[in-house]
Amino acid sequence: xxxxxxxxxxxxxxxxxxxxxxxxxxxxxxxxxxxxxxxxxxxxxxxxxxxxxxxxxxxxxxxxxxxxxxxxxxxxxxxxxxxxxxxxxxxxxxxxxxxxxxxxxxxxxxxxxxxxxxxxxxxxxxxxxxxxxxxxxxxxxxxxxxxxxxxxxxxxxxxxxxxxxxxxxxxxxxxxxxxxxxxxxxxxxxxxxxxxxxxxxxxxxxxxxxxxxxxxxxxxxxxxxxxxxxxxxxxxxxxxxxxxxxxxxxxxxxxxxxxxxxxxxxxxxxxxxxxxxxxxxxxxxxxxxxxxxxxxxxxxxxxxxxxxxxx
Amino acid sequence: xxxxxxxxxxxxxxxxxxxxxxxxxxxxxxxxxxxxxxxxxxxxxxxxxxxxxxxxxxxxxxxxxxxxxxxxxxxxxxxxxxxxxxxxxxxxxxxxxxxxxxxxxxxxxxxxxxxxxxxxxxxxxxxxxxxxxxxxxxxxxxxxxxxxxxxxxxxxxxxxxxxxxxxxxxxxxxxxxxxxxxxxxxxxxxxxxxxxxxxxxxxxxxxxxxxxxxxxxxxxxxxxxxxxxxxxxxxxxxxxxxxxxxxxxxxxxxxxxxxxxxxxxxxxxxxxxxxxxxxxxxxxxxxxxxxxxxxxxxxxxxxxxxxxxxxxxxxxxxxxxxxxxxxxxxxxxxxxxxxxxxxxxxxxxxxxxxxxxxxxxxxxxxxxxxxxxxxxxxxxxxxxxxxxxxxxxxxxxxxxxxxxxxxxxxxxxxxxxxxxxxxxxxxxxxxxxxxxxxxxxxxxxxxxxxxxxxxxxxxxxxxxxxxxxxxxxxxxxxxxxxxxxxxxxxxxxxxxxxxxxxxxxxxxxxxxxxxxxxxxxxxxxxxxxxxxxxxxxxxxx
Numbered sequence: 001x002x003x004x005x006x007x008x009x010x011x012x013x014x015x016x017x018x019x020x021x022x023x024x025x026x027x028x029x030x031x032x033x034x035x036x037x038x039x040x041x042x043x044x045x046x047x048x049x050x051x052x053x054x055x056x057x058x059x060x061x062x063x064x065x066x067x068x069x070x071x072x073x074x075x076x077x078x079x080x081x082x083x084x085x086x087x088x089x090x091x092x093x094x095x096x097x098x099x100x101x102x103x104x105x106x107x108x109x110x111x112x113x114x115x116x117x118x119x120x121x122x123x124x125x126x127x128x129x130x131x132x133x134x135x136x137x138x139x140x141x142x143x144x145x146x147x148x149x150x151x152x153x154x155x156x157x158x159x160x161x162x163x164x165x166x167x168x169x170x171x172x173x174x175x176x177x178x179x180x181x182x183x184x185x186x187x188x189x190x191x192x193x194x195x196x197x198x199x200x201x202x203x204x205x206x207x208x209x210x211x212x213x214x215x216x217x218x219x220x221x222x223x224x225x226x227x228x229x230x231x232x233x234x235x236x237x238x239x240x241x242x243x244x245x246x247x248x249x250x251x252x253x254x255x256x257x258x259x260x261x262x263x264x265x266x267x268x269x270x271x272x273x274x275x276x277x278x279x280x281x282x283x284x285x286x287x288x289x290x291x292x293x294x295x296x297x298x299x300x301x302x303x304x305x306x307x308x309x310x311x
Numbered sequence: 312x313x314x315x316x317x318x319x320x321x322x323x324x325x326x327x328x329x330x331x332x333x334x335x336x337x338x339x340x341x342x343x344x345x346x347x348x349x350x351x352x353x354x355x356x357x358x359x360x361x362x363x364x365x366x367x368x369x370x371x372x373x374x375x376x377x378x379x380x381x382x383x384x385x386x387x388x389x390x391x392x393x394x395x396x397x398x399x400x401x402x403x404x405x406x407x408x409x410x411x412x413x414x415x416x417x418x419x420x421x422x423x424x425x426x427x428x429x430x431x432x433x434x435x436x437x438x439x440x441x442x443x444x445x446x447x448x449x450x451x452x453x454x455x456x457x458x459x460x461x462x463x464x465x466x467x468x469x470x471x472x473x474x475x476x477x478x479x480x481x482x483x484x485x486x487x488x489x490x491x492x493x494x495x496x497x498x499x500x501x502x503x504x505x506x507x508x509x510x511x512x513x514x515x516x517x518x519x520x521x522x523x524x525x526x527x528x529x530x531x532x533x534x535x536x537x538x539x540x541x542x543x544x545x546x547x548x549x550x551x552x553x554x555x556x557x558x559x560x561x562x563x564x565x566x567x568x569x570x571x572x573x574x575x576x577x578x579x580x581x582x583x584x585x586x587x588x589x590x591x592x593x594x595x596x597x598x599x600x601x602x603x604x605x606x607x608x609x610x611x612x613x614x615x616x617x618x619x620x621x622x623x624x625x626x627x628x629x630x631x632x633x634x635x636x637x638x639x640x641x642x643x644x645x646x647x648x649x650x651x652x653x654x655x656x657x658x659x660x661x662x663x664x665x666x667x668x669x670x671x672x673x674x675x676x677x678x679x680x681x682x683x684x685x686x687x688x689x690x691x692x693x694x695x696x697x698x699x700x701x702x703x704x705x706x707x708x709x710x711x712x713x714x715x716x717x718x719x720x721x722x723x724x725x726x727x728x729x730x731x732x733x734x735x736x737x738x739x740x741x742x743x744x745x746x747x748x749x750x751x752x753x754x755x756x757x758x759x760x761x762x763x764x765x766x767x768x769x770x771x772x773x774x775x776x777x778x779x780x781x782x783x784x785x786x787x788x789x790x791x792x793x794x795x796x797x798x799x800x801x802x803x804x805x806x807x808x809x810x811x812x813x814x815x816x817x818x819x820x821x822x823x824x825x826x827x828x829x830x831x832x833x834x835x836x837x838x839x840x841x842x843x844x845x846x847x848x849x850x851x852x
Contacts, residue, residue, distance in 0.1 A: 032736030035449075036743070043452035044773060045444075045465035053447035084365045084519045085537075093537060149569060157576045164574045165565055167539065254565035256538035269736050 012286050019282045020071055020275070024064060027274055034080040034269040054080055054271075067275065076276040081268045087276035090261055095244070095280075097167065098257035102243035104177045106235075109184035114231070116185070117192025118219065121227075124197060132189060139186025148179040148252045165254040176253045180246060184238055188231055196227040225299055232299065236292035240285040353851045354559040355833065356581045358571050361564050362538045367518040368504040369441035372449040374755075378844035379562065380501040382543065383526040387415050387434070387483070388498045390839050392848065394656070394759060396495040400429055400505065400527065400550075401483070410490025410795035417481040422548040423507050424531040430508075431477035437506035439463075439470050450502035453757060456491045456792075490795035493760035500758050501843070529555045529847045538564055556850040575828060581851075582829045582836065587707065590643050598831060603656045604823040605756035605764075605840035607649045610701075610716065611817050615778040616748045617697045622814055623687030624696075628749070629673055629818035630680035631724040632716065637820055641715035644826045649819035650674070652808055653761045656840050660797040665761050669805045672812035673819065677723035684724060699728040702742075703751040704735035712820070713751065742776045752776070752817060756841045761804050762791060768811055779816030 035050045051057040055066055070076050076087035120132040155175060156164035163172050199205065200223055208218045250259040258277070265273035297303045363379050365371040371380060389399035398404075401415040421429040438457075441448050442464045455461040457475060462468030474486035487494065497503065510517050510525045517523045521535035529551070530543040541562040545555050563579075565571045568586045575583035585593050593599065612619035612628070619625050634648030647655060650671035657665040688696060701716060703709040713730050720726045728749065733741070742750055754774065756763045767774035769785045784807055791803040811817070825838045832852045837845035 030737065032734070032740045036736060036739035043455075045461070046447070046449055046452050047773075049444045049447035049451075049464070049466075050449070053445070082362065082364060083370060084367065084516065152570065152573050157573050160577060164577045164579055165567075165570045166563060166574075166579075251567050252570055254563065254567065254570055256564070260566070267734075267736065 008290055012283075012290070015286060016279060016282055017071075020067075020279055023275060023278045024067055027269075027271060028060065028063075030269075032269050034271065056271075070272075070275070071279060076272045079265075079270055079273050081265070081270045081273070087272045090273065091258065091276055091280055094256065094258035094261060097255060098246075098250070098259060099243045101173065101176060101180065101250075101255060101257060102239070104173065105180045105184065105242050106239055108177060109181040109188055110231075110235075112181075113185040113188025114192050114224075114228075116189040118196055118224065118227075120189065120193045121196035121200065122219070129193075133193070136186040136189045139182045140190075142182070144179050144183055144246075145248045145252060147182060148175070148249055151175045151179060152252070165252070167253070167255045172253075176249055176255060179253075180242065180249050184242070187234065187238075191230045191234065192227060195230050196223060199223045199227045202226075229296070229299060232292055232295050236288040237285070240281070240288040244281050244284055352558045353556060354561060355557050355836075355846070355849060355851060356561045356563070356579065358563045358565050358574070358580055358583065359541070360571075360584075361566055363541075365518065366524065366532075368437065368506065369446075369448040369450055369502045370518075372502070374842040377501050377842055379541070379543075380504065381528070381843040382530045382560070382846045383524070383528045383532065384501065384504040385528040385549075386498050386501070386504045387417075388495050389847075390496075390499050390759070390843070390845065392835075392837060394839050395658075396499050404495075411487045413485045413487070413494065414478070415483040415485070417483060418550050419481065420550045421527065422550065423510075423525050423527050424546050424548050425507070425510070425525050426548060427507060427509065427525075428480070429505060429527050430480050431483035432480075433505040433508050434483050435475050435477050436508040436511070437504065438475055439473060440506065440511075441502055442473060443470070448502070450500065450757070453497060453500060453502055456487050456489070456494065456497070458486045458488050489793035491792065492794070492797050492800050493758065493762065496760055497758045499843070500841075530557075530560060533559070540564065551847075555847055557846060560846060572828075581833050582827055585644065585826055585828060593828065594643070594645060596828060598828045600825075600827045600829045600836075601645060602825040602838045603654070603840045604825045604838075604842070605654055605656060605759060606754055606823040607652065607654055607819055608712065608751070608753045608821055608823065609649065609652070609817045609819040611742070611747075611750050611752040611777050612815070613745055613748050613750075613778055614816055615745060618687070618691070618693070618699065619748065621687040621691055623683045623690065625815040625818070626673075627680045627684035627687060627724060628720065628726075629815050630676045630683065631726075632719055632818065632820060633675050633677075633723070634820060635675070636719070637712070637715055641711055642821060644824065646824045647822045649821050652811060652817070652819050653764050653804075654822040654840075657759070657761050659801050665801070665805070669808055672809060673815075680724055684726070696726060699726065699749055700731050700747070701728045701749045701751075702731045702733055702738065702747040704738035705732045706735070709751055716820075743773065745776065745778050753823075755823070759839070759841050761801075761808075762788065765804055765807050765811065768816065777816040779814065781810060781814060784810045 033056065034054075035047055048057070055063060058066075074088070078084075078086050079090060082090070116132045116136070120129040123129050152164050152175065155162045162174055166172060205218060205223060208222050244258055247259040247263045249255070250257045261273055261277050262281070264270070265277060359375055359378060361375055363371055363376040364373055365376055366380055366383065368380055368384060371377065385399050387399060387401035388396040391397045400417055400421045402418045403416050405414045406412070417429060417431060423429060438454065440446065442451050442454055442460050444464055444466045451464045455464070457473060459468055459472040459474050463470055463473050476484045478484050491497070505527065507525045510523070514523055517525065521532045524532045526532070526546060527549070529546060529549050531546040533542040533544040535541045543560040543562070545552065545558055549555065563574070565574065568584055571580065571583050572586050572589065574580045610628070612625045614620060614625070634650065638646050638648050650673050651666055651669055653665050653669070655664055655666045659665055659668055684696070688694075701713055703713045710732065717728050717730055720728050741747065754764060754767060766772060766788050768777070768779065769775065769788050770780040787803050787807040787810070791800050791807070794800040794803060829836065834850045834852060835848040837848065839845060
C-alpha cells in the first residue's frame with residue numbers, strides 16, 4: 001500500500017508539472033495582454049510600468065522560472081484584475097463556497113439518483129420505471145442554466161417564495177442546488193438502473209434468493225454494491241467538476257464561488273489566476289481519481305491496488 | 312474491518328458537510344439583511360455587477376470602482392447635479408494670471424472618517440503615490456498636465472520635481488505645464504482623491520478591508536463581504552453630512568443582467584440595468600431612467616489598408632449608414648445618433664452645447680455615398696472594390712451592430728462585407744497593431760471635456776488605432792491644451808473635430824446612454840456622463 005501511495009504521489013506531481021507547463025505555454029501563446037483596454041485611453045509609459053510591475057517585460061524563460069517558483073511555494077501572487085487580492089485569497093474564499101454548494105449537490109444527486117435507479121430497475125418496465133426514466137431524460141436534456149432561470153422566474157419573481165439570488169442563508173441555497181443537481185441525478189439514475197438490471201440477472205443473486213434472503217437484503221447487500229461500480233467511476237470527475245465551482249450556475253445565482261475565476265481569468269488574461277485555478281483544479285481532479293480507485297477496492301475486493309496499480 | 316473503514320469515511324464526509332454549513336451560518340449572521348432593520352432608516356439597494364477592482368482611488372480605473380469610490384471619498388472638487396465641478400474638500404481656489412498655478416484652500420471642517428483632518432499633505436501624498444512608476448497606476452497619465460508628473464511617472468524624473476506642494480496644513484498648490492481649462496473637471500476623477508497619509512503609512516493595504524478603510528466622502532464602509540456584498544453608511548464626519556439623506560447603501564455584486572432584473576422584480580434591488588432581450592418592452596416603463604453617457608460607438612478605418620487608404624471611400628462607407636435606424640432598431644434603447652465624435656452634454660463658454668454648435672459633420676446620404684465610392688475607385692484605378700472585412704470583439708451586442716452595418720452597406724452602397732468576430736482581448740491587442748481593415752470602436756470618457764475625446768486621434772495617441780495622422784490636427788489639440796482663453800480653446804477643438812470628420816478615419820455611429828430601471832420612490836440618484844455615480848443627494852421617499 002505504501003509503495004502504491006508513493007508511486008501515485010510521484011505520478012501526481014509529474015502530471016501537475018506537465019499541466020502547469022502546458023498551461024504556461026498556451027496562456028502566453030494566445031494574443032492579448034491583461035492591460036489592453038477597449039474603450040478607455042491609456043499611455044505608453046503607464047503600460048510599460050504595468051508590465052514591469054507584473055514582470056511581464058522579462059524574457060519568457062525568466063517568467064517561466066518565476067512561475068515554477070510560485071508553483072513550488074503555492075504562492076501565485078496578486079491577481080492582475082483585482083490587484084488588492086492574491087490568487088490564494090480568491091481561491092481560499094471561493095472554494096469553500098463552491099465546495100459547499102457542490103457537497104449538497106452531490107449528496108442530493110447521489111441519494112435521489114440511486115433511489116430512482118434502483119426503483120426503476122426493480123419495477124422494470126413498470127409505471128415507476130417509466131416515470132423515473134422520463135424524469136431522467138428530462139433532467140439530462142434541460143440545460144441547468146435554463147432550469148435556473150425558470151426556477152428564479154417562478155419561485156422568486158412570481159411566487160416570491162425564495163430569494164432570487166445571492167448567497168447568505170439556507171433559503172438562498174435551495175434553487176442553485178436543484179438546478180445543479182438535476183443533471184447528475186439523471187445520469188446517476190440511468191447508470192444505476194442499467195447496471196442494476198444487469199446485476200439482478202446474475203447467478204449469485206439467484207443463489208441469494210434461493211437461500212431465502214429478504215429482498216431488501218439482496219438489493220442492498222448483494223446487488224447494489226456491484227451495481228454502483230459505474231456510478232463510482234463517474235463520481236470522481238463529477239465531484240471535482242462540481243466542487244470547484246460551475247461558472248454558469250454561480251453566475252446566474254450570483255454565488256461568490258470559484259467558477260467565475262476559471263472563465264474570467266482567461267478572458268482577462270489574468271495570468272496568475274489562470275495558473276492558480278488550473279493547478280488547483282488539476283490537483284483536485286487527480287486526487288478525486290485516486291479516491292475513486294480506493295473506493296473501487298472497497299466495493300470490489302478483487303481489485304488489488306498494490307499489485308496491478310489500478311490507475 | 313472493511314465496514315469500519317467505510318463507516319469512518321462516511322463520518323468524515325458528514326463532518327465536512329457540517330463544518331461547511333457552520334461556516335455559512337456564521338457568515339449570514341454577520342452580513343446581509345440590512346433592508347429590514349429600523350423602520351425610518353433609508354436604505355438604498357444597488358447592484359455593482361461585480362466586486363470593485365480596487366477601492367484604492369488610483370488603482371480602480373473603471374466604472375465598477377468609480378461608482379463606489381466617488382461616494383466614499385471626495386476630492387478637491389465634486390461634480391454637481393448638472394455635472395459641473397464645484398467646491399468640495401477645497402472651499403475655494405486662486406488661479407494665477409497665466410492660468411498655470413492653482414492654490415486650493417481646503418475646508419477647515421474636512422475630516423476623515425476616523426476623525427483626522429484632511430490636510431494638504433494627504434493630497435501631496437496621494438498624488439505622488441499615484442504617479443510612482445513602481446506602483447504602475449493606470450490613470451497616472453491623467454496627471455501629466457502637472458509639471459514634472461510625466462517625467463516622474465516614466466522613470467526619468469523624481470518625485471520631488473512634481474510641482475505639487477502643501478503650503479500649510481490647509482493650502483495646496485499645483486503648478487501645471489500649461490493652462491488647462493478642464494483641470495477642475497479632471498480633479499473630480501477618483502484618481503485625484505486624497506489618501507490619509509497616516510493610515511496608509513501604517514497599513515499599505517488599508518483599502519482592502521472594511522475595518523481599515525478610512526474615507527472622507529459622504530459615506531463610509533460599514534461591512535464588506537468580498538465578491539458578495541458591500542454596505543456603506545452615512546459618514547458622520549463628512550463636512551456636508553446634513554445634505555446626505557440616505558442612511559445606508561447596500562451593494563450587491565450580481566454579474567448576470569437577467570438575475571439582476573429578476574432581483575429588481577422580486578424587490579431585492581431598487582435599481583437595475585436592462586437585460587438586452589427585454590429592452591423593447593421596458594423602454595415604455597415608467598420606472599425607466601435615462602442619462603447621458605459620455606461615450607460613443609463608431610467604426611475605425613485602417614487608413615493603411617486598401618480600400619480605406621482612399622478618403623472618398625472612407626466617406627462613402629460612413630455616409631452609407633442610416634444612423635436613425637441603428638439607434639432605433641439595432642440598439643433600441645433610445646440613444647442619440649452620432650454625426651460627430653464629441654457627444655452632447657459639453658457646455659461651451661457661451662452656454663451652448665458643443666455638439667449642437669459644431670453641427671452634423673456627417674450626413675446619412677446613400678446617393679452621395681454611392682457617388683463617392685465610384686469617384687474613389689476611379690482615383691485608385693480599381694474596377695472592383697478590394698474585399699472588406701468588418702471585425703468586432705465577440706459579444707451579442709457587437710454582433711447585432713455588425714450585422715446592422717453589414718446590411719446597410721449592402722443595401723445603400725452595394726458592398727458586401729464579411730464579418731469576423733474575435734475574442735475581446737485579442738481584438739483589443741490586434742487593433743493597436745493595425746491588423747484589421749474595418750473594425751468596431753468605442754470610447755468612454757475619463758473626464759468631462761471634449762478634448763478627452765479628440766486627443767484620442769492624435770498621431771501619438773494609443774487610442775488612435777487607425778494609422779491616421781494629420782499635423783494640423785495634432786497641432787490644434789496641442790495648442791488647445793496650452794490655451795487659457797476658454798472660447799478660443801473651444802474654437803480650436805471644434806476646428807479639430809471638423810478635420811477629423813473631414814478626413815474620416817472613423818465613422819461615428821451613435822452616442823451611449825445610461826439606461827436603468829429605478830423604483831419610483833428613489834430620487835436624485837445621479838449618474839454623471841463620465842461614469843461616476845452620485846448618491847450624495849439621493850433620497851428614498
